[in-house]
Amino acid sequence: MSAPGARERDAIAHVREAPMLANTLAWAGVNSGTGNLAGLAEMAERLVGAFGALPGTCRLIDPAPAERVTAGGRVEPIAHGRHLHLIVRPEAPVQMLFTGHMDTVYPIDHPFQAVTELPDGRINGPGVADMKGGLALLLAALEAVEAVGTPRLGYEVVINSDEETGSFSSAALITAAAQGKVAALTYEPALADGTLAGARGGTGNFSIVVRGRSAHAGRNPEDGRNAIVAASDLAVRLAAAKGPGLAVNPARIDGGGPNNVVPELAVLRVNFRPASREEIARAQAVIDAAVSAVAREHDVRIEVHGSFNRPPKPVDAGAERLFALVREVGADLGLAIGWKATGGVCDGNNIAACGVPVVDTMGVRGGAIHSADEFLIPESLAERAALSALTILRIADKGRP
Structure with a gap:
């Protein structure tokens, strides 16, 4: 543990003057649910502004x-919104990547739209923690770094518009940005x-x-192939x-119709949570075997859409070294930094798959995300x-974590 030097003290002082809470509140006032293209467009323009x-080239990338x-x-x-991509000093010898997302889980018709201050000082509002507050503090941190001067450092910033639904329209952008970091x-x-x-x-x-065959449920059910039954078996x-x-979670079956008709169509939605690449391989084998068996035994056609994204x-x-550095910095700031495994996923998964060490929870302290109780602890900014x-x-300074 050591006291921050003069340059670091200057950066801390710069951070303290940044309008992080004002930015968070303004950005949380814009509904940017993943499907709200107008709200995402407004949010993207604000973020570009x-x-x-910051120095470098900032532009919006089509999904x-x-x-x-x-x-x-x-x-x-x-349809997805555009993604922000900032490139600063690409010729510098030390290159880093910073990512965040502008979308939230709250659609335009969700009842949770307002930002309020709770009696204990916490801020309750859509996206204040996940992650309008995170974007505000990222901006403040980069402004502070630029203020004290870092000619050896180059970086890219990617702020996508679809993280909450899997980053399908931004995954390639993130993968490209991760190279060489x-x-x-x-x-x-x-x-x-x-x-x-x-x-x-x-x-x-x-x-x-699952595609079966319709028939009258009373006159000739034997001529039908019940897609709902087949999907349930699957x-x-x-x-x-x-x-x-x-973990495997069959979450929903769409399909069916009138009670007197054998249903010819069903769509099974299922989520898998593998802990390792070996479990991905096992899950894929289970999917293949189950689909083949159900198609044969129920005489139905089955199409599989999706992936382990x-x-x-x-x-x-590499991640251990980066976490150790964050913990060391935290100690120098009087913060106890710990971490633990989690079942959640984010763009950090995709970055790590590129071989780049990543800490993916550098945002605000908060909680109850993805609910109307979402909150931000403002002093954490x-x-x-x-x-x-x-x-x-x-x-x-070191050229590495």
Whole structure:
């Protein structure tokens, strides 16, 4: 543990003057649910105005094509908002990546739209923790780093518009930005007590379309092929694959119709949470075997859509070094930094899969995310911005975590 030097003290002082709470409140006032394209466009322009004040090239990138399966079994494109991409000093010898997301889980018609201050001083509002506050402190940290001068450091910032639904239209952008980086920081919220996420499992989401044959339920049911029954059988078989390293959640079956008609269509939605790449392979084998058996035994056609879009994120040697640096910086700031494994996923999973050490909960302290009780602890803005600024400066000075 050591006291911050003059340069670091200057960065901390700069952070304390940044309008992080004002930015958080203003940005949380914009509904930017993943499907609200108008709100995302407004949010993107505001972020370009803010992050565009940093040196380098800041622009909005069109989303890559993405698809979804409708309740009727059709595959159709999904529209997404544009993604912010900032590149600063790409010729510098030390390169880092910073990521965040501008979208929230609250659609335009969700009842949770207002920001309020709670009696204990916490801020309750849509996206204040996840992650409008994180974006505000990232901006403050980078402004502080630029203010004290870091010619050896170059970096990219990616703020996507679809993280909450899997980053399907931004994954390629993040992967490209991760190349050649010595470390990455992502601004998902920490827990209320400051605990960071360590190892993460992966995730895979699938929509499995089952096509049977309709028939009269009373006159000739034997001529039908019941897609609902087949989909249910498939759900049970997939659920049976769960184990210590694999959670399986058949979440929904779309389909069916009048009681007197054998249903010819069903769509099974299922989520997998593998703890390792070996569990991904096992899950894929289970899917293949179950689909083949159900198709044969129920005489139905089955189409599988989806993928394991978030690989598991272990804490490897590189991540251990980065976490150790963050803990060291925290100690110098009087903060106790700890971390623990979590079942949640984020863009940190994809960054780690590129071989880049990442700490993906460098955002505010808060909690109850994805609910109308979401809250931000406002004093954590300056606290965590200082943590980021000093971490970045030390990586720039050392050339690595």
